[in-house]
Amino acid sequence: MTNSPLKLTQISPNVWILPRHPDKNRVQATVGMVLTAKQTILIDAGNSLQLARQIQAALAAIDAPPISHIIYTHHHWDHSFGACVYGVPVIAHQLSRQFLSQMQQENVGEAYLRTKVERNPKLILDWTAEDWAEFELVLPEITYEGQKRLQFDDVSLELVSVGGIHAADSTVIKVVNEGVMFLGDCYYPAPRYEEPTDQMLDMAMLANLLDEQYDHYIDGHNAPMQTRHVRRILRSQALLARLNSSR
Numbered sequence: 001m002t003n004s005p006l007k008l009t010q011i012s013p014n015v016w017i018l019p020r021h022p023d024k025n026r027v028q029a030t031v032g033m034v035l036t037a038k039q040t041i042l043i044d045a046g047n048s049l050q051l052a053r054q055i056q057a058a059l060a061a062i063d064a065p066p067i068s069h070i071i072y073t074h075h076h077w078d079h080s081f082g083a084c085v086y087g088v089p090v091i092a093h094q095l096s097r098q099f100l101s102q103m104q105q106e107n108v109g110e111a112y113l114r115t116k117v118e119r120n121p122k123l124i125l126d127w128t129a130e131d132w133a134e135f136e137l138v139l140p141e142i143t144y145e146g147q148k149r150l151q152f153d154d155v156s157l158e159l160v161s162v163g164g165i166h167a168a169d170s171t172v173i174k175v176v177n178e179g180v181m182f183l184g185d186c187y188y189p190a191p192r193y194e195e196p197t198d199q200m201l202d203m204a205m206l207a208n209l210l211d212e213q214y215d216h217y218i219d220g221h222n223a224p225m226q227t228r229h230v231r232r233i234l235r236s237q238a239l240l241a242r243l244n245s246s247r
């Protein structure tokens, strides 16, 4: 556990992020923060209660307005398990609610993460017995299907259901007037792969998401990308595909 305050990165006038942890063994996904004049909306909740408390402290340090809502990009533990700390309603795709309610019925929690550590002993988890005693899954109270526009004070967010092989409930969240798009893990391979490679990414989905109105693409487990980075990835993958097919 670290006591030094988390460092947030500003992406655009109203958008900040806690970047994903560079150590993949922490499985700590990017958390987005949209700050309006009166409220802060979180994009994903953090992978643990400890991290959620550190996010609250980091937001207080930049004088962010109170957190009013969380939007889940998808239901996976590393994006949702911190949610119970904030005590605010969650917005997500209808399927996220379905998956999380199933997880709730199956009592997914401590034993579930213990199994993950058994499979990958390098996995580092910031959970204490007290945290597990307080933990509860937070199901989305507000759900959508297809596409939904949300207005928070002067900021418009657009939620688009993209699904995909990683998680059927994947939502992309667009911060409409700031050129920022949160991708979650939507173009990643199925989560059963412990060490996925770049070749397993859904390049067609990523190419479809490219939009000239958006310059910042923020996914769950990489550094933020700008349009030119995304284009470079798409070009190198296309080249690789050609090389492989001509072999």
Ligand SMILES: [Zn+2]
Pocket (backbone or CB within 6 Å): 074, 076, 166, 167, 185, 191
């Ligand atoms: Zn995921």
